Amino acid sequence: MSTTRPSTSPAGTAGTGSGRVGLARVVRSEWTKLASLRSTWMLLLVFVLLGVGVATLAGWGSAQAIEATEAGTPPAGGPPGGLGREALAASILSTTSLATLLLGVLGALAVSGEYATGTMTATLTAVPRRWPVLVAKAVLLALVLAPVALVVSGLALLAGESFLPESASLGLQDDGVLAAVVAHAAAMVVTALLGLGLGALLRSTAGSITVLVVVVFLAPGLVPLFGVDWLTTASQYVPATAAGSLGVTTGEPALTTTEAVLTLVGWALVPLLAGLVLLQRRDA
Amino acid sequence: MIEARGLTKRYGAKTAVDDLSFTVRPGSVTGFLGPNGAGKSTTMRLLLGLDRPTSGQALVGGKRYRDHRAPLREVGALLEARAVHPGRSARAHLLSLARTEGVPARRVDEVLDLVGLTAVARKRVGSFSLGMGQRLGIATALLGDPAVVMLDEPVNGLDPDGVLWIRGLLRGLAAEGRAVLVSSHLMSEMALTADHLVVVGRGRLLADTTVEELVARTRGGSVVVRSPQAQRLAVMLAGVGAVARPGDAPDLLEVRGAEAPRIGELAARHGLVLHELHAQQTSLEDAYMTLTRDSREYLTDGDSPAQPDLDAAPAGAPR
Numbered sequence: 001m002s003t004t005r006p007s008t009s010p011a012g013t014a015g016t017g018s019g020r021v022g023l024a025r026v027v028r029s030e031w032t033k034l035a036s037l038r039s040t041w042m043l044l045l046v047f048v049l050l051g052v053g054v055a056t057l058a059g060w061g062s063a064q065a066i067e068a069t070e071a072g073t074p075p076a077g078g079p080p081g082g083l084g085r086e087a088l089a090a091s092i093l094s095t096t097s098l099a100t101l102l103l104g105v106l107g108a109l110a111v112s113g114e115y116a117t118g119t120m121t122a123t124l125t126a127v128p129r130r131w132p133v134l135v136a137k138a139v140l141l142a143l144v145l146a147p148v149a150l151v152v153s154g155l156a157l158l159a160g161e162s163f164l165p166e167s168a169s170l171g172l173q174d175d176g177v178l179a180a181v182v183a184h185a186a187a188m189v190v191t192a193l194l195g196l197g198l199g200a201l202l203r204s205t206a207g208s209i210t211v212l213v214v215v216v217f218l219a220p221g222l223v224p225l226f227g228v229d230w231l232t233t234a235s236q237y238v239p240a241t242a243a244g245s246l247g248v249t250t251g252e253p254a255l256t257t258t259e260a261v262l263t264l265v266g267w268a269l270v271p272l273l274a275g276l277v278l279l280q281r282r283d284a
Numbered sequence: 285m286i287e288a289r290g291l292t293k294r295y296g297a298k299t300a301v302d303d304l305s306f307t308v309r310p311g312s313v314t315g316f317l318g319p320n321g322a323g324k325s326t327t328m329r330l331l332l333g334l335d336r337p338t339s340g341q342a343l344v345g346g347k348r349y350r351d352h353r354a355p356l357r358e359v360g361a362l363l364e365a366r367a368v369h370p371g372r373s374a375r376a377h378l379l380s381l382a383r384t385e386g387v388p389a390r391r392v393d394e395v396l397d398l399v400g401l402t403a404v405a406r407k408r409v410g411s412f413s414l415g416m417g418q419r420l421g422i423a424t425a426l427l428g429d430p431a432v433v434m435l436d437e438p439v440n441g442l443d444p445d446g447v448l449w450i451r452g453l454l455r456g457l458a459a460e461g462r463a464v465l466v467s468s469h470l471m472s473e474m475a476l477t478a479d480h481l482v483v484v485g486r487g488r489l490l491a492d493t494t495v496e497e498l499v500a501r502t503r504g505g506s507v508v509v510r511s512p513q514a515q516r517l518a519v520m521l522a523g524v525g526a527v528a529r530p531g532d533a534p535d536l537l538e539v540r541g542a543e544a545p546r547i548g549e550l551a552a553r554h555g556l557v558l559h560e561l562h563a564q565q566t567s568l569e570d571a572y573m574t575l576t577r578d579s580r581e582y583l584t585d586g587d588s589p590a591q592p593d594l595d596a597a598p599a600g601a602p603r
Contacts, residue, residue: 020353113369124333
């Protein structure tokens with residue numbers, strides 16, 4: 001390179017301030033990392049488009065089905081035309097689980113990406129106590145994603161509902177609707193934290209995404225098909241089912257409110273705490 | 285100041301670092317030498333608390349690294365070149381590290397300037413050459429204006445300009461009173477920059493010495509003599525207990541067991557003519573090879589008390 005300079009003094013004139021490592025500073029550091037990657041913004045953009053887009057399609061499909069039913073020609077195997085307004089709202093919201101998966105990937109990448117690229121070495125050299133790194137990532141993800149998730153969850157509902165005839169539609173002011181919107185937003189943030197925890201536990205992007213797909217997608221839909229009672233019961237304790245049990249629901253809620261809240265909190269915190277313990281103990 | 289005390293790291297059955305003790309003092313460049321796989325990088329990871337020692341202590345500035353509350357100001361380290369997310373810019377990478385201790389952004393620009401990366405500061409690191417990645421690693425190490433600088437193979441991937449620049453940088457850092465530890469598997473490179481040498485082989489300390497001492501210690505002690513009366517001189521030398529072997533030419537001798545002054549005096553006493561008389565310089569590379577070869581032999585002979593014979597016999601493959 002032609003930019004070689006003979007200068008040897010690293011001290012220079014700027015000085016380096018006089019700060020100790022603190023959690024607030026590590027959060028700022030993590031924000032710099034998160035915001036400086038194009039993949040973060042791409043994932044968030046796709047998350048918004050997918051979350052609102054799929055719900056819009058679901059609303060439009062339901063509207064078609066309702067129209068057909070009223071015209072006396074219910075579509076075979078199509079979206080249920082005979083659902084109540086609450087169930088319609090709940091099923092529109094449930095379609096956001098596809099987008100939710102992306103937030104899990106974002107969370108996993110926040111750690112596994114550092115291991116894959118070797119950045120973790122620099123990170124843990126700067127923060128040798130280690131735990132502030134993972135705690136800061138969790139705090140940051142929650143802070144950044146909570147408003148985005150609320151907006152996406154709310155827009156998804158409104159966009160889906162906008163196609164439904166007056167008699168079948170609900171608004172945010174109706175009973176249980178806001179609760180369901182908040183619950184689905186919570187499930188999105190929970191999934192991001194789950195991804196973060198998995199990333200810390202497995203240190204691998206592929207491994208983390210595999211577990212995410214199983215937990216977020218396959219477990220609720222696939223496991224009941226096995227017909228094993230205890231497995232079916234167990235498969236209800238996942239973020240998507242928990243979110244679907246709060247506020248307006250498609251039928252009888254699978255989980256009580258307490259169970260649902262504990263399920264959400266558990267998926268967010270248990271893998272994260274396990275990841276925290278391993279981060280402290282393992283060689284970096 | 286870096287102090288390693290009885291540092292040991294085992295990965296399963298493999299011992300990467302074996303009871304290693306040494307000190308790196310401020311104001312000098314300490315070369316950390318050893319063949320690939322000798323445990324240099326592992327030792328640096330232990331010093332930085334990235335890996336936990338199986339036993340022993342690693343102290344930096346009198347404390348374990350992880351007990352420092354402003355670690356970047358204490359130690360600046362370059363471990364792996366290009367251990368940076370390829371999608372991030374050099375500036376963002378440095379800035380994210382600077383934020384952990386409230387190091388101001390202008391210091392980031394300053395170190396970027398110091399390593400000559402200002403022009404590409406906002407480019408994604410993925411587009412960097414190996415040498416640019418190495419420079420970014422050095423910028424990272426200097427970010428906190430640290431008292432201790434630790435660089436693992438910093439000249440790897442640098443062009444000749446860059447190698448020269450590193451040498452000057454290291455000397456400058458030491459002159460400012462910092463403790464500098466630089467690893468390399470190239471003896472010749474260390475000879476040009478280091479004041480002190482810590483040589484390791486298979487995780488063990490082989491030498492903790494200066495460059496001059498190392499050469500002196502491993503010198504073969506042979507003297508080259510050229511004389512038209514070489515055969516008579518050889519007989520005289522044999523009489524005083526030295527061994528003279530004929531060289532490539534008929535008037536050439538390679539003498540062991542007698543220093544150059546003694547040979548000269550002997551020749552003078554017997555009226556023999558000398559055309560040439562000089563001590564054979566052992567090159568640093570030779571000295572280094574001798575040291576590391578010894579360590580290899582020591583280990584393959586299986587006489588290490590830490591290694592039970594039962595285990596060593598089937599596992600090892602002695603020639």
